[in-house]
Amino acid sequence: MNARDTFKQLPHKTIERLSQYRRALLICLDNNKDHIFSHEIAKIQHITPxxxxxxxxxxxxxxxxxxxxNIKELIDLIADIIDSEEGIKVAIVGMGNLGRALINYFSGKRHKLSIAAGFDVNPDKIGKTVNGIPCYDCKTMSQVIQxxxxxxGIITVPDTQSTAIAKKLVExxxxxxLNYTPKPVEVPDGVYLEEYDMITTLEKVAFYVKMENERTVDVAVKRQGQGTAASNF
Amino acid sequence: MNARDTFKQLPHKTIERLSQYRRALLICLDNNKDHIFSHEIAKIQHITPxxxxxxxxxxxxxxxxxxxxNIKELIDLIADIIDSEEGIKVAIVGMGNLGRALINYFSGKRHKLSIAAGFDVNPDKIGKTVNGIPCYDCKTMSQVIQxxxxxxGIITVPDTQSTAIAKKLVExxxxxxLNYTPKPVEVPDGVYLEEYDMITTLEKVAFYVKMENERTVDVAVKRQGQGTAASNF
DNA sequence: TAGTAATTGTTAATTTAATAACAGTGCAAA
DNA sequence: TTTGCACTGTTATTAAATTAACAATTACTA
Structure with a gap:
């Protein structure tokens, strides 16, 4: 089995972390650091060495x-693994706030991943550019993509449209x-799908905050109880 | 151990899915459905029954x-588990595209989670409202939050500011x-932190697309090889 | 009424991910 | 030169998450 085949079997979580390591490493490189310890990387990413x-x-x-x-070597190796040699082009469907936010996140950033086009149905947006990315009419989606x-394709339209857009992208x-709407979409085999839902993430944070609040109260009550019991002596 | 304690020990992934189930269930409720099978929920969420x-x-x-x-019952039970009875208030720091996108996502949505304030340093934004949410000066952050x-707190500022903002929020x-900048932040024990990095997610999609492309090529080469071999007979 | 198909609920097995344990190595200080 | 420390690299162990297996139940059909 060659190196490329080995990489195919990397755990999903490792792939995600490699991307994150690279970002941290690039910052370190900017700071003229040339070597880094595992515990330094770990600290940044909130994981263990x-x-x-x-x-x-x-x-x-x-x-x-x-x-x-060696920071430089490691960056290059990660690039070999996760980047596509020829580069990969990305389209953003839905040039609302989220779509524009994504474009701004990416613009001026390195790597073999480039946002090549935006799509929208709003005539005010079609024909204009955002941060250098042209916005096309959704009607021309298939043509432009091909x-x-x-x-x-990144879906950032209102969730009522997500199903239709996913279908069109597949076609x-x-x-x-990558679907950023809170409504899951369907894709056939052979199309990789990743869904991310901001509401779920926020609700998760809220859940653990709630848990922590209740725990704190419980501890207080317990202390109170102990105190009372102790005062009986 | 009472019910509340049981919920504390739910797997993290289950918490996330409960939030997603609820969203799907609410849509079904709108469609006048009153019962749902496990395989129907599973289909929507791309998981198994x-x-x-x-x-x-x-x-x-x-x-x-x-x-x-029973859809209604289940929605209520999920709410009992993940929502906080008194409600929880949320602030968005950074009223750029992403901050505004989040506000729009949430506005008009149900549940005990409400965005109460936005913060920014831009004088053009301070004092205005976005979808009914007031935008305050970052300088008044502590006061408003208390x-x-x-x-x-949701961090949607440029990543150069994320560390400082996290510190201020903690204070x-x-x-x-919930940190949406690509630069991880640090928080003390007792503060729950969730980081989400859009670039990582996109790079992950790109990686699996690349793998699929290479696999397809490999299969084609293999077929070609087999064909040639067969033609020798 | 007996048989069959569809569905839930639960335990067992498996897989995936994270952590622990520890051997190996080179540098620095005694 | 030797001892100890601070790292890496790897295997072993544990924990978390998913999937499989299957008993139990109900409705429907012949």
Whole structure:
């Protein structure tokens, strides 16, 4: 089995972390650092140093004892693994606030991943550019995607439209969809789908805040109880 | 152990799914459905029916054989578990595209979770409202958060500011932070932190698209090889 | 009424992910 | 030169999450 096949079997979580390591490493590089220890990376990412070393072991990268990992080398290796050599083009469907936020996030950023087009139905937006990215009419979606060989679509339309947009993206030959609407979409086999729902994330935070609040109250009550009991003596 | 304590020990993933189930269920309710089967929920969420039944088992909800789950009851039970009775207030720090996108996502939505304030440093934004949410000066953050008893902060500022904002939120007494900038922040024990990085998610999609592309090529090469071999006979 | 199909609820098994344990190594200080 | 410390790299263990297996129940059909 060659290196490329090994990478195919990397755990999903490792893939995510590699992307995050790279971002942290690029910042370190900007700060003229040339080596980094596993515990430094770990601190930034809120994980353990062992986790970091294990991930790097999986991709076959070795550091130097007592010196750590060479930042530049590691960045390049991560790029070899997660980036596509030829580059991959991305389209954003829905140039509302979220779509524009994503474009701004990406603009001026490195890597082999570029946002090539935006789509919208609003005539005020069609024909204009956002941060250099042209906005096309949704009606021309298939044509633009095929002509420009765009492989990934990000859905940032109102959730009433998400199903229809996903269908259209698939028909246009898209290979991967990232759906940011709270309504799940369906795709056929062979199209990679990732859904992310901001409301769920916020509700999760709220749940654990609630738990912490109740725990704090419980502890207080318990202390109170103990105190009372103790005062009986 | 009472019911509340049981809920504390629910798997993290189950918490996330409960939030998603609820959203799907609310849509079904709007469509005048009153019961739903585990396989129907599963289909919507791209998971297995067993997973759904297991989650519902964990929260102690029973359906009716051959009739499924009562949608209204289930929605109420999920609300009991994940919502805070008194409600929880949320602040958004950074009223750029992403901050405004989040406000629009939430506005008009149900539940005990409300966005109470936005913050920004831009004088053009301060004093205005977005979808009914007032935007305050970042300088008044601590005061507003304490006065209004806001417990959760969402960070949507440029990533150069994320560290400073997180610090300020913690100092203001916030209990949970949701960081949408690509730069991880630090919080002390007792503050729940959730980080979400859109770039990582997109890079992950790109990775699996790349893998699929390579697989397809491999299969084609293999077929080609087989064909040639066969033609030797 | 007996048989069959569809569905839930639960325990068991498996898979995936994270953590712990520890051997190995090189540098620095005694 | 030796001892101890601070790292890496790897295997072993544990924990979390998912999936499989299957008993139990009900409705429907012949």
């Amino acid at each position: 062992v986790q970091v070393r294990r991930d790097l072991m999986l991709i076959g990268y070795s550091g130097t004892l007592r010196k750590g990992y 002509e420009q060989n765009i492989e990934i 246009s030959g898209i290979k991967g969809i | 067993v997973q759904v039944r297991r989650d519902l088992m964990l929260i102690g909800y029973s359906g009716t054989l051959r009739k499924g789950y 006065e209004q008893n806001i417990e959760i 203001s007494g916030i209990k949970g932070i």
